[in-house]
Every structure is written in structure tokens, then in C-alpha cells.
Amino acid sequence: MDLRSQFVSTASALVDSDPRVAVVLAEISADQFAGASATHPDRVLNVGIREQLMVSMAGGLALAGLRPIAHSFGAFVIERAWEQVKLDLDHQDVGAILVGAYGSYDWAEGGRTHQSPGDVALIDTLSDWVVHVPGHPAELDAQLRSAAADDTRVYLRIGGRSNPEAFPTHHDAWSVLRQGSAGTVVAVGPTLRNTLPAVSGLDVTVLYAPTVRPFDADTLRSTLRTPRIVMVEPYLAGTSAAHVARALADLDHRQLGLGVTDPDPHRYGTLADHDRLHGLDPRSLRQLISGFLIP
Amino acid sequence: MKSRTTSGYGELGRLMGLLTGDEKHGPSATSTLDVIWVLYDRILSITPATVDDPARDRFVLSKGHGPIAYYAVLAAKGFLGEDQLAGLASYDSRLGHHPDRLLVPGVEFSSGSLGHGLPASVGMAHGLLVRGIGARVICLIGDAEFDEGSNSEAVVYAGGIGLANLTAVVIDNQSSSHGWSGGIGRRFAVEGWLVHEIDGRDHEAIAAAFLSTAPDAPTAVVARVEPKG
The missing domain is CATH 3.40.50.920 (Rossmann fold)
Structure with a gap:
């Protein structure tokens, strides 16, 4: 299983098991979440190609007591909706899990518009974010489950080819x-x-x-x-x-x-x-x- | 914090005076005054004692500019002590030129940059539904704030899913440079919102508009006030 498929699998399982978890999508990956959406139409939301709304809604869902997971390509969830990340999550002091796919150049054929090598540097201009860069599906699974269980601000960066071996940790230690x-x-x-x-x-x-x-x-x-x-x-x-x-x-x-x-x-x-x-x-x-x- | 008292509409001018040091306030400072007053006086189920109650109604002031009227109403309703109104936007004040939810009890959303409150209110309203909480989310925006495209994302989506526990109130003082041909209410109506166009100074009309909602659509209240000077 690749990293992105693992994300869909773990997030779908979390929607099933934890009534606080809500997934917000802006069309990207909506097909992969079709099963979870059919079972939990109120907590797997596809807002269409509206990334500003996706991130602002994540802030609003968190303010209402849910645990939002917002996902698109990194270029869109972090960079296109940057002021929403800055103001509707960080400035409100609410948590969310943002999940960016395609890493820096996973789809090199797609060119610059679908690449986000600056995402972690941008997150570094804010405070109190956890940034996971899983190198293996088993690591991603553990990271996403632990992120869903609390209320912190988390960026989960999905990109690159997986490593042959996993090194999951419980305390984010190297x-x-x-x-x-x-x-x-x-x-x-x-x-x-x-x-x-x-x-x-x-x-x-x-x-x-x-x-x-x-x-x-x-x-x-x-x-x-x-x-x-x-x-x-x-x-x-x-x-x-x-x-x-x-x-x-x-x-x-x-x-x-x-x-x-x-x-x-x-x-x-x-x-x-x-x-x-x-x-x-x-x-x-x-x-x-x-x-x-x-x- | 000193003991809080509640006071009436007639006190709002004096309270704004404590905030600004001026006795008189122009139309743009008070464009939101009557709508916010009626909301806190007659519509919203929220008191200083219930600011953390999950079942409370939520008021989101998206148009964070010119929050004097908002602060005055919060003071009149006892969310703020009168002693906190002096020294607006000074280093030791909780009250700035844009409100901060971490600093002011009862403020649901920190605003200032335009176009954030309505999309966040969509998430809030949806989250309350998911949790089975029958509370309302009422979000105030300005007609020029509506220029920001993020509002359009929210209007289309909330109308599409029929988010009935969401109400947007637009304070229309015709301050948008390019205007809204045919009226701003059309932008909501075409996406399936229930729309009320009212005089934003008429307390009875304001209250009636907020009390008239639909079971399967969000509500928009366009409150016309004097054009921005």
C-alpha cells in the first residue's frame, strides 16, 4: 500500500470509530473516500473545488467540537489557502489535521502548479504545529491515529516513495x-x-x-x-x-x-x-x- | 473583574463614548449597532453565564472592522465590564480594532481580515448538526466584505446542502466599490437561501427577519442602512 492509500484507509477507519472525526475534501481524493462518505455522509464532506472554504470549515468544525481532517494536494491545502491556515486555525487557537499529498515533486510531470516544496517552511512561520513526514504507511497510520486522538494542529505531509522499513514511534522521537x-x-x-x-x-x-x-x-x-x-x-x-x-x-x-x-x-x-x-x-x-x- | 450589569439600548451611545472618548458616532461606526443589539436582546440564546455552553447560539462578527458597536452591546449585556471599555486598543486592553476570541469572553471568532467568518460559520453550523446540538450560527458580514471570493464559496456550498441552522446577515451600507447589480440578496437567493431584505434600523423588522427561517435552507438577512459617508 502506498502512503496516500494508507491515508485514505486510516482516515476512513477513524471516521468509523471516532464520532469526533470529520474529513473535509475539496474534490481531490473524493473518489477514494466514496465508501466512507456513503456510510457517514455528515462527517465525510466534499465541498467542491473550494480550498479556502475547506480550511475555514475545518476551523469552524473544530470550534464546534469536532476533530477535522482537511486534505488536498499540499500546494492547495497549505499554499492556496494559506491565510485560512494562518487565521482560521492558528489565530483562533483551534486544532485540525491538514493532510497534503504529492510532496515536493511526486507528480513532476504536472509541473510547478502541483508541487509544494515550501509547505514546511511556511508552517514554520506559525507556532505549535506538529509536522509528520511519514516514510512508510505504518508510520502514517500511527501518526494519524495519534493526531486524531488529541486537539493539536498537525500537518501530515504525504510524499515520496515509501522506505522499505517502518520506524513508528509513540513520542515523535527520531x-x-x-x-x-x-x-x-x-x-x-x-x-x-x-x-x-x-x-x-x-x-x-x-x-x-x-x-x-x-x-x-x-x-x-x-x-x-x-x-x-x-x-x-x-x-x-x-x-x-x-x-x-x-x-x-x-x-x-x-x-x-x-x-x-x-x-x-x-x-x-x-x-x-x-x-x-x-x-x-x-x-x-x-x-x-x-x-x-x-x- | 468587577460585577457586570445589563443595560438597555438607550445606554449604547454612552458605552460607545467610553470606548472612543467621543460623544458622537458617525453612521459607519454604528452601521451594525441595531442588528447586533436586536440579536443579543431578542434572538440569540447566549448570556455571560453560557459563553462556554456547547448548546449556546453562536454569533460570528466576520466584519471585524469598527467593532465599537459590538463591544458596546457586549458591555450592555454584561459580557464585558464597563471598566474594560477605556483605553481601546492600548497594550493592556482586551479590546482592539479587530476582536480576538482569546481575549474577550463571548467573542466566538477572531476577525479582521475579511471573508473568513462566513466560511468558518459554515463549518461551525455543520459541526453543531453533527453533534446533535440545535443551536444557530449567525454571521454578520458587510456588503463590501462580500467582495472577497471566499464568501461565494460559502454561499454556494451552504445553499447546496441546505444548511438551515446558518444565518448570514449583510449590513448593506453600499460601501462596495463596484456594487451588486440587482442587490446583494440575489447572490444568496440564486443559491437557494431564504432571503429577507429589511431596514437595518427597524428593530421589529430585524427581529422578524431572524425569526423567519426555513427548515431546509440557510437564511440571509440583508439589512440596509445609510450609505457610508
Whole structure:
């Protein structure tokens, strides 16, 4: 099962089991939710191609005591409806789960209009958001279930090819995959798939982060041997740079942010083409990481 | 907080004076005054004691600009103490030029940027239905605020699903630069809303409009007041 199908499956199960949960859609994925909608027409809502309304309604549903899940492509749920995210959720101090699909360039053939490499950077201009970047359907399932059970503001970012192995955690902590002495590589969500072969044989610590906000500074610090950090993120390169700098503020350190470079390269192609374009394929990653950590 | 008292319509001018330091207020400051007064005096099931009751009616002031009349009514009805009216929008005041639900008891929605209240009210009204709560959501917008396209999204959708526990009230002081040919009520009527066009200063007409709703359609009340000067 891919990440997006897992989202539909888990969200549909949650609508079934939790009378607080309501899914709000703006046409995208409405077909996949047809079954849940037939069973729960009052809590699986398709408002048509109206993303502003979708996000504002999520705010209103939360104000009425429900737990809304609003979903579209990341470009539309976060960027098109940005003021609604900012004012109708954050400013009202109510919670919701926003779910953005297509990651940064999952549909590279579709071009810039359907890509959202800036979504996490935008969320970072607000406070108190949880940002999940699952790299495996089992992680997404656990994250969505735990998000549905509370009232926080959550962005669940669905994108990229799944990793072969899942690392679900109960406290949004990062997994320590390897320990080494030349520095630390943090792979976020689906970037682990290309990062693991890239660091094969290198003497580095490898951490895996399916959740990036809150930023797990504790695990970064407690496993730190050499204060050199490489963040590999599936959205804009350097998005977490301020968090790394804050976590290591009392240490002389160096950091490198890898991720999406030019957000609008005016190129179509495949996901793999764009991995190479941004230096996120295994070969480019190995060159960039070893060049920085092991000069 | 000092003890709260309630006072009548005749006190609103004095209360606005406490807020602004002026004795007189122009039409644009008071365009919403009569509608909001009638809502809190005769229509809405909400009191200072029930601001957290899930079953309360919700009033959403989407047109957050010029909230003096709103604050005055909240003070007259005891949601705010008169001692809180001085120092409007100063650092220590709860009352700013746009209301904040985290700061003012009884304020359901923080507004200011136009075009957010009605779409959020659609979610609120729907959420109350899902929870089996028979409360109303009444959202106040301005005729120029209706320029914002997000309102159109809400009008079409709420009309389409027949969201009967939602009422929009439009304060029409003809302040929209390009206007609404044939009247703003047509935009609601064509989407299946029950529409009342009334004099926004006539308390009996205001109350009658809010009490006349449909079982299967949202209600729009277009309240005409003097043109913005």
C-alpha cells in the first residue's frame, strides 16, 4: 500500500470509530473516500473545488467540537489557502489535521502548479504545529491515529516513495539507525530510501525523522559525537537549519541542509529525474554528505 | 473583574463614548449597532453565564472592522465590564480594532481580515448538526466584505446542502466599490437561501427577519442602512 492509500484507509477507519472525526475534501481524493462518505455522509464532506472554504470549515468544525481532517494536494491545502491556515486555525487557537499529498515533486510531470516544496517552511512561520513526514504507511497510520486522538494542529505531509522499513514511534522521537564518529546525518521521511545507500560504509551517525516538528533536539544532542550535521529533507533545502542551530547553539558546529534546491526549475519528468536535479539521488547524496563530513 | 450589569439600548451611545472618548458616532461606526443589539436582546440564546455552553447560539462578527458597536452591546449585556471599555486598543486592553476570541469572553471568532467568518460559520453550523446540538450560527458580514471570493464559496456550498441552522446577515451600507447589480440578496437567493431584505434600523423588522427561517435552507438577512459617508 502506498502512503496516500494508507491515508485514505486510516482516515476512513477513524471516521468509523471516532464520532469526533470529520474529513473535509475539496474534490481531490473524493473518489477514494466514496465508501466512507456513503456510510457517514455528515462527517465525510466534499465541498467542491473550494480550498479556502475547506480550511475555514475545518476551523469552524473544530470550534464546534469536532476533530477535522482537511486534505488536498499540499500546494492547495497549505499554499492556496494559506491565510485560512494562518487565521482560521492558528489565530483562533483551534486544532485540525491538514493532510497534503504529492510532496515536493511526486507528480513532476504536472509541473510547478502541483508541487509544494515550501509547505514546511511556511508552517514554520506559525507556532505549535506538529509536522509528520511519514516514510512508510505504518508510520502514517500511527501518526494519524495519534493526531486524531488529541486537539493539536498537525500537518501530515504525504510524499515520496515509501522506505522499505517502518520506524513508528509513540513520542515523535527520531530513530537511531547507526552510530559513527564523523558526524550526524538526519534523514527525514522518505529521503531515507536514498540516504541509506548514500552513507553505506561511511563512519557517520544516521538518525531517521518521520516527524520534524517538534524537532527532536534531544536525540540529536544525545547521539552527537562530532558537531557536524547534515539534514536531508524532502522539501526546501535548509528548512530545518534554524532548528539545528538552536539545538546546538552552545557548540561550535557546522551544518549542511540538503533538500529541494530551485523550487521552480521549469522541468517536467519523473520523480527520479527530480531527485537527481536536486541532488537527492543516492549518488549525489553520497558526494555531498561525504564531502561535507569527511573532507 | 468587577460585577457586570445589563443595560438597555438607550445606554449604547454612552458605552460607545467610553470606548472612543467621543460623544458622537458617525453612521459607519454604528452601521451594525441595531442588528447586533436586536440579536443579543431578542434572538440569540447566549448570556455571560453560557459563553462556554456547547448548546449556546453562536454569533460570528466576520466584519471585524469598527467593532465599537459590538463591544458596546457586549458591555450592555454584561459580557464585558464597563471598566474594560477605556483605553481601546492600548497594550493592556482586551479590546482592539479587530476582536480576538482569546481575549474577550463571548467573542466566538477572531476577525479582521475579511471573508473568513462566513466560511468558518459554515463549518461551525455543520459541526453543531453533527453533534446533535440545535443551536444557530449567525454571521454578520458587510456588503463590501462580500467582495472577497471566499464568501461565494460559502454561499454556494451552504445553499447546496441546505444548511438551515446558518444565518448570514449583510449590513448593506453600499460601501462596495463596484456594487451588486440587482442587490446583494440575489447572490444568496440564486443559491437557494431564504432571503429577507429589511431596514437595518427597524428593530421589529430585524427581529422578524431572524425569526423567519426555513427548515431546509440557510437564511440571509440583508439589512440596509445609510450609505457610508
